[in-house]
Amino acid sequence: MDLFLSQVFSGIATGAVYGCVGLAMVMIYTSTERINFAQGEMATFSTYVAWTLMAFGLPYWAAFAATVALSFLGGVLVQRVLLSPLRGAPEISQVIVFFGLFLIFNALSGAIWGYLPFDFPSPVKALSTGTHLISAHQLFIIIVAVMMLIALFLFFRYTSLGLCMRAAAQNPASARLMGIRVGWMLALGWGLSAAVGAIAGIMVAPVVFLEPHMMVGVLLYAFAAALIGGIDSPPGAFIGGIVVGVLENLVGTYVVGTDLKMTVALVLIIAILIFKPTGLFGSRRVARA
Amino acid sequence: MQPILELKKVDAWYGGTQALFGVDCSIVAGGVTTLLGANGAGKTSTLRAICGMLRRSGEIWFDGQRIDGQRTEDIVRLGIAHVPEGRGTFTHLSVQENLALACHSRRNKAQVAHDIERVFSYFPRLKERLRQQAGTLSGGEQQMLAIARGLMLKPRLMLLDEPSFGLAPLVVQEIFHIMRRINNEEGVSIFLIEQNAALALDLADEAYLLETGHVVISGPASRVRDDEAVRRTYLGY
Secondary structure (H helix, E strand, O other): OHHHHHHHHHHHHHHHHHHHHHHHHHHHHHHHOOOOOOHHHHHHHHHHHHHHHHHOOOOHHHHHHHHHHHHHHHHHHHHHHHHHHHOOOOHHHHHHHHHHHHHHHHHHHHHHHOOOOEOOOOOOOOOOOOOOOOOHHHHHHHHHHHHHHHHHHHHHHHOHHHHHHHHHHHOHHHHHOOOOOHHHHHHHHHHHHHHHHHHHHHHHHHHHOEOOOHHHHHHHHHHHHHHHHOOOOHHHHHHHHHHHHHHHHHHHHHHHOHHHHHHHHHHHHHHHHHHOOOOOOOOOOOOOO | OOEEEEEEEEEEEEOOEEEEEEEEEEEEOOOEEEEEEOOOOOHHHHHHHHOOOOEEEEEEEEOOEEOOOOOHHHHHHOOEEEEOOOOOOOOOOEHHHHHHHHOOOOOOHHHHHHHHHHHHHHOHHHHHOOOOEHHHOOHHHHHHHHHHHHHHOOOOEEEEEOOOOOOOHHHHHHHHHHHHHHHHHOOOEEEEEEOOHHHHHHHOOEEEEEEOOEEEEEEEHHHHHHOHHHHHHHHOO
16 A cells, blocks of 8 residues: 555656646647647756756755746747747748757757766755655655646736736737737747746756756656646646656556556557547637638 | 828738738728728728738828838737727637736726726626626627727727627627717727628718729718619619
């Protein structure tokens, strides 16, 4: 029973990370209908930035805040400089740019920091080891992720800027007619999703060690999470993340063993796309021919 | 009368297809001007050209300022409210949020609240549906919401793209009655596009007729109504 519970709890913790990355993907998807394949690599790069800031002696939370802010700016910059000129370009061009971004960020991380895994600190590891069911860092991940989720919810639900971003994503033409600067709203969306990715990276790095490919696997799970949530539902992506995290652990422990864990995500992706493309919370798109 | 909006030799294109050919048009300040024409004549394109939603050339002047080089968002901010074809409803947002969008950059909350109350005096039904998701409103209510959103921008000119589209005759009457009131009580100039020529000519002071992207007739609404060709083709008697 203890094994089962601890697997569930650690599944929830890693699932929260998948959920965060999935959420970041969904935020971009809802406004552009594209999946940003570089989401994970951007997050890895952000995590390296945090690591570097700490190596320069910044305390954990200062480095955390600075990294989130820098990632936000980086996300805005990527959208303004690389993607904004591609507005109206064919889908395939945009997808190629996403892959390009994936390779660029991956290679940059390797070129700057090398390919050896780094230890990444956790602010709670030193304080306690938690209980035998859940480690202190796992609890920390869950708390941070939930707080971030609440903050995002409040922002989108109750602020004027959040409302404008939702409107711009939903109906850009009509949003322009309300005087909303849609281009900037998209850029802010990129900034936010890069910031969310950075938090996910910082959360997961102490578990998996920091190296340039840290997020490749996470991205796959995150994609499965976003699909379970229905690809256009932000809370759905987060819940999907938890589902994937727990499922991955249980199936890994009791059924297929750790070597085949990654397959779970792939099977999930294919199964959802075939049997329930709208996921749990997605909206169905109906178009008249 | 002083025009609030003037189009001089405006051409417009959808990609490579030209939709407007040298359109000259002026909208009187404080009045109602209507643009008539059949499907595909270029009525919607004219409104889109004004708001910078199409590639266009020629000159467009709003209130002494040239706007044909500006972007949609900036043109709207000058005081032009475009109530678009298909109503432009933000279907996933509530009625209240739809209205709030129009005043996203305004800081004076008391003034905004006052303006919303004024808009509700024209559209009391929206007030009852404040928390309802806008996509679940009826067609007539969505049209009212679209006009209300436009009004919340505090415009000096409203561009209305077929407000009667797909609505029951009684609802159309109600909406046209409200537009008359808005024109009188708010002093907002109106540029109205309609397929229902009889209805539009009743409301309008001035009228233009478009055929395949060219202005073919223009003048006071009463005179356009009496035009033999207009009567036969667009009024049907």
